[in-house]
Amino acid sequence: MWDFPLFPEQASSNAQKVDALMLFEVGILLFFTILICVLILVFSLRFRRGARVDRSHPPTHGKAMETVWIIVPLLISIVMFVWSTRLFFELYEAPPDAAEISVVGKQWMWYLQHPQGRAETNELHVPLGQAVKLNMTSQDVIHSFFIPAFRIKQDVLPGRYTSLWFRPTKVGVYDLFCAEYCGTNHSIMIGKVHVMEPADYEQWLSAKGVGPSQAEEGEQLFVQHHCAGCHRGSQTVNAPRLEGVYGKPVPIQKGKDVGFVTADDRYIRDSILMPKSEVVAGYEPLMPSYKDQISEPDLLKIIAYIKSIATRETSQ
Amino acid sequence: MSAPAVVVEDPPEDYLQEHTLKSWLLTTDHKRVGILYMISVTVFFFVGGAAATLMRLELMTPQGDVLATPDAYNRLFTMHGVIMIFFFLVPAIPSVLGNFLLPLMIGARDLAFPKINLLSWYVYMVGGVMGIWIMIFGGVDTGWTFYTPFSTMYSNTMVVTAAVAVFITGFSSILTGLNFIVTVHTMRAPGMTWFRLPLFVWSHYATSLIMVLGTPVLAISVILIALERLFGVGIFDPAIGGDPILFQHLFWFYSHPAVYIMVLPGFAVVSEIIPCFARRPIFGYKFIAFASVAIAVFGFLVWGHHMFVSGQSMYAGTIFSILSFLVAIPSAIKVFNWTATLYKGSLRFDTPMLYALGFIGLFTIGGLTGLMLASLAIDVHVHDTYFVVAHFHYIMVGGTVMAYLGGIHFWWPKISGRMYPEIWGKLSALLVFVGFNLTFFPQFLLGYLGMPRRYYEYRPEFQVLNVMSTAGASILAVGYVLPLFYLLLSLRKPANAGPNPWGATGLEWQVESPPSVHNFHEPVVVTCEPYMYSPEEAEREYAHDQRVHNA
Ligand code: HEM
Ligand SMILES: [Cu+2]
Numbered sequence: 001m002w003d004f005p006l007f008p009e010q011a012s013s014n015a016q017k018v019d020a021l022m023l024f025e026v027g028i029l030l031f032f033t034i035l036i037c038v039l040i041l042v043f044s045l046r047f048r049r050g051a052r053v054d055r056s057h058p059p060t061h062g063k064a065m066e067t068v069w070i071i072v073p074l075l076i077s078i079v080m081f082v083w084s085t086r087l088f089f090e091l092y093e094a095p096p097d098a099a100e101i102s103v104v105g106k107q108w109m110w111y112l113q114h115p116q117g118r119a120e121t122n123e124l125h126v127p128l129g130q131a132v133k134l135n136m137t138s139q140d141v142i143h144s145f146f147i148p149a150f151r152i153k154q155d156v157l158p159g160r161y162t163s164l165w166f167r168p169t170k171v172g173v174y175d176l177f178c179a180e181y182c183g184t185n186h187s188i189m190i191g192k193v194h195v196m197e198p199a200d201y202e203q204w205l206s207a208k209g210v211g212p213s214q215a216e217e218g219e220q221l222f223v224q225h226h227c228a229g230c231h232r233g234s235q236t237v238n239a240p241r242l243e244g245v246y247g248k249p250v251p252i253q254k255g256k257d258v259g260f261v262t263a264d265d266r267y268i269r270d271s272i273l274m275p276k277s278e279v280v281a282g283y284e285p286l287m288p289s290y291k292d293q294i295s296e297p298d299l300l301k302i303i304a305y306i307k308s309i310a311t312r313e314t315s316q
Numbered sequence: 317m318s319a320p321a322v323v324v325e326d327p328p329e330d331y332l333q334e335h336t337l338k339s340w341l342l343t344t345d346h347k348r349v350g351i352l353y354m355i356s357v358t359v360f361f362f363v364g365g366a367a368a369t370l371m372r373l374e375l376m377t378p379q380g381d382v383l384a385t386p387d388a389y390n391r392l393f394t395m396h397g398v399i400m401i402f403f404f405l406v407p408a409i410p411s412v413l414g415n416f417l418l419p420l421m422i423g424a425r426d427l428a429f430p431k432i433n434l435l436s437w438y439v440y441m442v443g444g445v446m447g448i449w450i451m452i453f454g455g456v457d458t459g460w461t462f463y464t465p466f467s468t469m470y471s472n473t474m475v476v477t478a479a480v481a482v483f484i485t486g487f488s489s490i491l492t493g494l495n496f497i498v499t500v501h502t503m504r505a506p507g508m509t510w511f512r513l514p515l516f517v518w519s520h521y522a523t524s525l526i527m528v529l530g531t532p533v534l535a536i537s538v539i540l541i542a543l544e545r546l547f548g549v550g551i552f553d554p555a556i557g558g559d560p561i562l563f564q565h566l567f568w569f570y571s572h573p574a575v576y577i578m579v580l581p582g583f584a585v586v587s588e589i590i591p592c593f594a595r596r597p598i599f600g601y602k603f604i605a606f607a608s609v610a611i612a613v614f615g616f617l618v619w620g621h622h623m624f625v626s627g628q629s630m631y632a633g634t635i636f637s638i639l640s641f642l643v644a645i646p647s648a649i650k651v652f653n654w655t656a657t658l659y660k661g662s663l664r665f666d667t668p669m670l671y672a673l674g675f676i677g678l679f680t681i682g683g684l685t686g687l688m689l690a691s692l693a694i695d696v697h698v699h700d701t702y703f704v705v706a707h708f709h710y711i712m713v714g715g716t717v718m719a720y721l722g723g724i725h726f727w728w729p730k731i732s733g734r735m736y737p738e739i740w741g742k743l744s745a746l747l748v749f750v751g752f753n754l755t756f757f758p759q760f761l762l763g764y765l766g767m768p769r770r771y772y773e774y775r776p777e778f779q780v781l782n783v784m785s786t787a788g789a790s791i792l793a794v795g796y797v798l799p800l801f802y803l804l805l806s807l808r809k810p811a812n813a814g815p816n817p818w819g820a821t822g823l824e825w826q827v828e829s830p831p832s833v834h835n836f837h838e839p840v841v842v843t844c845e846p847y848m849y850s851p852e853e854a855e856r857e858y859a860h861d862q863r864v865h866n867a
Binding site: 004005006007008017018021022025028029032033036037039040043044047048049050053054055056057058059060061062065066069070073074077078080081083084085087088089091092107140141142144146148149151152153154155157158159160162175177178179180181182183184185186187188273274277291 | 385386387390457459463465466469470471554555557560561594595596597598599600601602603624625626627630633634637638641642644645648649651652655656658659660661662663664665673676677680681684685687688690691692693694696697699700701761764765766768769770771772773774775777780851852854855858859862
């Protein structure tokens with residue numbers, strides 16, 4: 001017969017926590033729904049027309065009762081709010097040891113790349129027990145990255161990076177859906193998440209030979225697109241060196257003032273695509289825009305490269 | 317008209333008397349405008365319903381097989397959504413029942429601006445005809461939410477036309493809202509103080525505030541969509557510094573309060589029906605009145621709960637979450653108040669009452685699942701899945717449509733002068749309730765299992781629940797079609813309802829059915845509170861009737 005589940009699988013550390021809260025809220029829902037239904041039924045039978053009961057002075061209001069009706073839902077709401085908000089914040093604070101995987105959504109597939117270099121489409125392999133952080137963007141419309149078994153979801157936006165993390169707790173294969181309607185083939189923009197034993201994962205990673213890592217690919221692109229010409233060694237153009245920049249505050253000329261911006265993924269991306277919008281103090285706005293020349297996955301590689309040299313010293 | 321030869325007595329000329337098409341199309345009588353709306357929203361309801369039926373048939377199997385292409389499905393759910401929201405739910409109760417009843421309830425001859433009222437119907441029809449036209453000549457595949465940049469840069473369908481249709485329709489809503497506000501402020505009969513207003517009027521007043529304040533934002537959003545599509549101005553295009561999330565903010569800033577445009581009038585109807593069939597004053601009149609206004613006001617502050625995973629900041633999510641919990645409280649108050657109104661009443665279970673009690677149950681489930689959606693961590697999982705589809709159908713179909721049908725049955729004798737066959741009415745209420753739960757309850761499970769919404773095909777393991785849902789929809793469809801038949805058939809009989817078949821209080825029940833053109837023959841003076849029902853008296857009458865019956 002049909003496979004007929006009533007409850008989704010729990011395959012991440014987040015899943016159990018969300019389910020616990022959900023069951024609590026289902027309990028509240030059942031309690032109040034049954035309460036209301038029972039009251040309606042009891043009143044309907046007892047006070048139906050013709051039944052002999054005391055009907056004198058039906059109450060038209062009741063301060064005490066109304067206060068209770070406000071206070072009780074309020075208290076319950078506060079419990080739900082605090083509980084769920086704490087879980088929500090956890091979802092966006094990846095542990096420092098998380099492996100970072102890049103995700104690019106496009107109509108209608110998922111493109112993913114591991115830091116060690118291996119890239120895949122519509123499949124995501126991850127090791128059991130290891131925290132994984134996803135850095136996501138879209139090449140066209142808004143998509144949404146959704147793994148029901150992990151109870152996680154995050155929209156994937158064009159022109160912006162969003163992120164999300166999870167820690168898989170059960171070996172297996174799970175569905176990966178696109179949850180934000182994205183056009184004709186939205187419903188078949190589906191992938192598979194393979195949670196593997198760490199050893200199997202290592203083997204899988206190197207199955208195609210140990211290729212260049214994501215950062216190494218980024219470095220090649222860095223050279224290929226002539227970024228290196230200005231941002232490295234050469235003295236002909238006065239451009240900032242990129243070693244050690246990632247994650248640090250950068251001085252930006254804003255009119256006559258100087259403001260600071262953190263050099264994160266967004267900043268690097270915008271500097272490549274819209275270099276004139278944030279110019280580092282002390283430099284001429286000479287850099288050309290690479291809009292429409294570098295694809296989203298390549299941008300992620302270049303960012304990975306710049307990140308990889310974050311600890312190297314600048315020789316200003 | 318020439319003077320009649322013999323004047324015996326001024327026969328009460330009811331508003332339905334004149335039959336020419338012209339007399340209908342040029343009428344400024346609020347009752348006739350209400351009827352024009354009733355006919356049009358009914359047509360749209362069944363068009364939207366036909367789309368729903370096709371969608372449910374498609375979803376009976378995991379593969380796409382009933383409809384030829386995914387695009388066909390995408391266009392269907394878009395039209396289903398657009399029609400049901402903009403052409404049915406938003407206008408249904410205010411424009412049909414509100415138009416008909418508001419002046420009668422406050423003792424006025426008409427609305428403050430009768431011509432604007434007729435204009436609002438024409439504006440609505442222009443938008444509606446455009447909607448149908450789009451359906452026939454190509455369709456739109458963006459979903460009723462029109463999210464950018466899909467709608468502005470990627471969809472190859474008639475998005476601009478749809479935007480214009482929605483824009484135009486919005487004006488009809490603004491006109492109706494303005495008319496109601498001015499009417500309630502200026503046209504109340506002497507003695508009809510604010511706290512003597514029926515709760516129906518309070519709810520419609522609150523609804524009108526949202527219509528007037530919120531709808532312009534919708535108009536702005538759809539115009540920006542059209543501009544962006546036609547001229548690429550770059551408001552939403554990230555490639556030139558635009559922001560796709562901005563659209564979602566604009567859109568939900570209207571569309572969340574719009575949810576209250578849809579349910580507050582439902583509250584209005586239920587607050588009239590329950591005291592009448594319980595034969596006792598409503599519990600907590602002032603609480604309910606203020607709760608309506610509170611919902612209208614707070615409803616403007618929670619739009620961000622549609623965007624918890626959109627990429628807006630976590631802190632914004634937190635604020636919108638707590639505000640959403642707060643807005644649930646006035647709704648909870650109302651549910652408790654209606655339930656308490658049954659206590660010590662003298663209850664009769666005619667069709668309107670069955671619909672109203674069904675409403676309370678379904679609205680409770682819809683509302684409580686709303687708390688789950690307001691809980692950030694749970695929403696992350698269920699957002700954009702069938703859980704949400706179930707939730708909003710519980711509120712909009714289980715709530716608003718049930719209330720609308722209850723209201724139509726309650727005031728049908730007043731509107732048409734005819735009683736409908738009670739037994740069929742009860743059957744329809746039962747079918748709708750059972751069919752509804754069978755259709756939409758499985759969708760909560762589907763959503764929690766992870767089936768995303770707007771899916772043309774799905775994983776095989778979701779099939780059993782989908783089949784249940786489709787089976788329920790066919791029962792529901794029968795429940796919806798029945799009233800159409802027996803209500804229309806009742807028109808063939810002569811008027812037999814009498815002015816007040818339910819023994820209700822309220823000024824509308826003091827005039828004949830159907831009401832005369834001018835509503836009231838003499839100036840009205842109000843001297844008492846609303847809902848002056850007495851359960852004990854109702855019992856005495858009932859005992860008397862039984863004795864007469866048995867004698
Ligand atoms: C016979 C009853 C109905 C059935 C079987 C039904 C079924 C459906 C289905 C299958 C969807 C598509 C869900 C998705 O793929 O996301 C849907 C969406 C929707 N329905 Fe219904 N529906 C019914 C009645 C109504 C009514 C009465 C209303 C409002 C008055 C309504 C409003 C909506 C809206 C606003 C959407 C969202 C459209 C969108 O995603 O763009 N539905 N409905
Ligand atoms: Cu997608």
